[in-house]
Amino acid sequence: xxxxxxxxxxxxxxxxxxxxxxxxxxxxxxxxxxxxxxxxxxxxxxxxxxxxxxxxxxxxxxxxxxxxxxxxxxxxxxxxxxxxxxxxxxxxxxxxxxxxxxxxxxxxxxxxxxxxxxxxxxxxxxxxxxxxxxxxxxxxxxxxxxxxxxxxxxxxxxxxxxxxxxxxxxxxxxxxxxxxxxxxxxxxxxxxxxxxxxxxxxx
Amino acid sequence: xxxxxxxxxxxxxxxxxxxxxxxxxxxxxxxxxxxxxxxxxxxxxxxxxxxxxxxxxxxxxxxxxxxxxxxxxxxxxxxxxxxxxxxxxxxxxxxxxxxxxxxxxxxxxxxxxxxxxx
Numbered sequence: 064x065x066x067x068x069x070x071x072x073x074x075x076x077x078x079x080x081x082x083x084x085x086x087x088x089x090x091x092x093x094x095x096x097x098x099x100x101x102x103x104x105x106x107x108x109x110x111x112x113x114x115x116x117x118x119x120x121x122x123x124x125x126x127x128x129x130x131x132x133x134x135x136x137x138x139x140x141x142x143x144x145x146x147x148x149x150x151x152x153x154x155x156x157x158x159x160x161x162x163x164x165x166x167x168x169x170x171x172x173x174x175x176x177x178x179x180x181x182x183x184x185x186x187x188x189x190x191x192x193x194x195x196x197x198x199x200x201x202x203x204x205x206x207x208x209x210x211x212x213x214x215x216x217x218x219x220x221x222x223x224x225x226x227x228x229x230x231x232x233x234x235x236x237x238x239x240x241x242x243x244x245x246x247x248x249x250x251x252x253x254x255x256x257x258x259x260x261x262x263x264x265x266x
Numbered sequence: 267x268x269x270x271x272x273x274x275x276x277x278x279x280x281x282x283x284x285x286x287x288x289x290x291x292x293x294x295x296x297x298x299x300x301x302x303x304x305x306x307x308x309x310x311x312x313x314x315x316x317x318x319x320x321x322x323x324x325x326x327x328x329x330x331x332x333x334x335x336x337x338x339x340x341x342x343x344x345x346x347x348x349x350x351x352x353x354x355x356x357x358x359x360x361x362x363x364x365x366x367x368x369x370x371x372x373x374x375x376x377x378x379x380x381x382x383x384x
Contacts, residue, residue, distance in 0.1 A: 123302070139314070142305050144308055189329075189332065198329070
């Protein structure tokens with residue numbers, strides 16, 4: 064039994080001692096997470112992994128990277144433990160600290176490039192710029208699966224795809240998993256179908 | 267008592283901003299290679315990015331302090347296959363599976379990360 068298990072067991076015992084009946088790991092996890100809302104995100108992730116059942120998503124995010132126009136589209140699959148945390152609430156921070164952190168990182172790279180430093184891509188570290196915001200940001204309430212997928216788009220798809228792109232291609236979509244082709248012979252040539260945009264233009 | 271164990275193990279280092287959690291893996295993933303690749307088991311991963319044949323990206327839920335972290339990878343089959351990583355950032359990294367005769371290929375893989383959290 065590790066430290067996280069001991070914490071959960073202690074919380075179950077405390078809830079039972081307080082008069083609760085049929086206390087589950089999930090109950091203990093939710094109770095513990097409320098107490099640990101100001102702790103590091105990683106600690107909440109460890110507790111959530113132990114207390115919440117993983118949830119397999121019925122959605123995928125498909126996107127093309129305008130910085131790599133010759134590359135095939137990418138398909139983002141939510142992690143089942145992450146999705147469970149999103150649906151249960153009390154674990155993940157608001158999306159804005161993640162976006163702020165990405166902007167901070169990108170600005171740092173741009174500044175280094177403008178200063179003429181070569182090979183800067185491996186040198187960024189948070190402790191040099193005052194730390195990342197997301198690890199100690201306050202956790203948010205439960206999301207629906209659709210809200211979680213939108214959150215994941217903003218977190219894990221590059222900013223220049225979902226926020227800063229100004230072209231006229233449809234370069235990202237949130238789709239049911241059934242819409243992703245199962246035949247992968249030509250996987251390295253996949254692109255997002257522009258059918259809807261063409262219809263819109265011709266109409 | 268249990269709380270003491272946790273707080274002894276996980277703490278914010280006041281002299282810097284990174285998270286000191288000694289002796290444990292900061293992220294891992296067991297990736298299946300079904301018709302659409304998916305994560306079977308994991309820790310601290312928010313999503314799997316299917317980049318193309320034999321190419322997978324992993325994004326962290328809680329980011330790393332810098333890109334100088336260790337990645338350990340293994341693959342399930344093929345004596346000639348090797349697992350390599352590239353494009354490490356504080357937010358995640360990409361892994362590729364190479365077959366010595368046919369180039370990149372899809373196969374189940376496991377991967378884990380050691381280093382300091384942001």
